[in-house]
Amino acid sequence: MALDMLTGPDAAELLEAAVSTAGGRLEGWRVTQVDHRGAVTTVAYAATVQWPTGRTDDVLGATSLAPGDEPPRIPGTLTLSDGQNRVCVWRLPDDPGLPGLATAMNQQALSSLLTSFGLDSSGLRTDLVSYRPKRRAVIRISAAGGVIYAKVLPPGDVEALHRRHEMLHGAGVPVPHSLGWTDDGLLLLENLPGTPLRRRLLAPGPDLTAGLPDPHDVIGVLDRFPPGVLGLNRRRPWSRRAPQYAAMVGEALPAEAERARQLAAVVAEGLRHTGLGSDPTHGDFYEAQMMVDPAGRLVGLLDVDTVGPGSRADDLACALAHCEALALSSPRHADRSLAMSRLWRPVFERQVPAEQLRLSTAGVLMSLATGPHRVQRPNWEDATSRMLDRIEDMLRAS
Structure with missing residues (x-):
């Protein structure tokens, strides 16, 4: 059963395989989120990993694949099988459902994006506010131009959410004003007061x-x-x-x-x-x-x-x-x-x-x-x- 495989002791072998493939050694892990929906289970983990450059605290993710699902072909993801279940494992930001995370969590790429939106990116700092594997993430972005938020969504959902913000903001509902969106699923939102x-x-x-x-x-x-x-x-x-x-x-x-x-x-x-x-x-x-x-x-x-x-x-x-x-x-x-x-x-x-x-x-x-x-x-x-x-x-x- 995928739920047991991803949350029980056997999960250590999956995470170790994913980390070692990338050149690291898993030193500790714990489950932080479980999203169990019928045939598909998705889990997030807090992990301590020893890399050649030093020890880090990382966020890892894993999701089971339903029968017939094609494994994602995205750099940074690894698909494993125990003969009954197939599981895709990744390290943040390589979430296969949220490609925009790679931009949001890369200082150079994000700086270029902010500049293209006419924002001052000097002094750029980012904080991961929330993360639901394969579903959404929120990044707090601080720079000389102030604080904004990046909402990271599956790419097919982002334009519709931008339109919602435009409609509600235009009607005087106190929602964040949307600065725009990107094809890989980033929605940039102004900070709210209060x-x-x-x-x-x-x-x-x-x-x-x-x-x-x-x-x-x-x-x-x-x-x-x-x-x-x-x-x-x-x-x-x-x-x-x-x-x-x-x-x-x-x-x-x-x-x-x-x-x-x-x-x-x-x-x-x-x-x-x-x-x-x-x-x-x-x-x-x-x-x-x-x-x-x-x-x-x-x-x-x-x-x-x-x-x-x-x-x-x-x-x-x-x-x-x-x-x-x-x-x-x-x-x-x-x-x-x-x-x-x-x-x-x-x-x-x-x-x-x-x-x-x-x-x-x-x-x-x-x-x-x-x-x-x-x-x-x-x-x-x-x-x-x-x-x-x-x-x-x-x-x-x-």
Whole structure:
């Protein structure tokens, strides 16, 4: 099974083969992300490697190949087989799904690109902000001209995301202005003002709601989405994929498979006669996507890849479910996260049917229950079970 092969002890042999082919020696490794989707599993690793030039901390990636898939023919990737499974392994930045990473993480190539966009690249520094193998990465770029961000996507997705940013920015939605895109999948975005709302939630303080957005302000940002959003592709909301995510939970944690399946079935049955909606939606609307000023006003909105037609209830449910998930994952900060949920929920329930909001929140939380395993959180099994406990409590509420 590819999941066991890529996350168990045998993964060391795969990584050692990939590193030694490039001239290094693997000294240590650990799994940092697991993306398990049916026949294909993709994993990221933090690795310590001894190279002829010295020891470095590297990011490695590996993905299983489905039957019939052609192995990528990209320099820096290595395809291996144990007789049953075939696996492609690489070292950042040679991700076969994100060719733009090679540009974004190469000082000379990136400097030339910034210059071609009319930007001052002197004093160039880069930081890898986030990385999901084969799916996306975000690079923070600092130079004399200021700070911008490069979003790295599969090349076929980048122009459409640029158009989304143009549409929303032109309508006055506080999203980053797109400076342009490249054929290999780089989207250059201006920096937004403000502080990430998640950081505000994790900050200590006696007043739990100080500096948190008013729920009417949150709804007001969604109200500014232009009608053109309804012409974009519809994305199936998180809540409607609860059975799919329950199956992923069960595969990673068989002891909870039946409970996850039953909870997801309750969500699916409760939403069965509810339409998918025809509202302009963000599609992944929660605190990590929101930037706020010192007073808590929402001054920025990130990650508009999922923008399209849908139900306002799903956007609001996503925001509430992430409050619950953040409280469960960071008990020290749970009071403030739950205080924000209590602040927002009554207003949200006046916007959309309360029962639909409750069921959709439970469905989104099921999707988030895959997170502890995906990011390999310590004691992820217990964290997953606590998520299911909260979903169960939510579905019992009347």
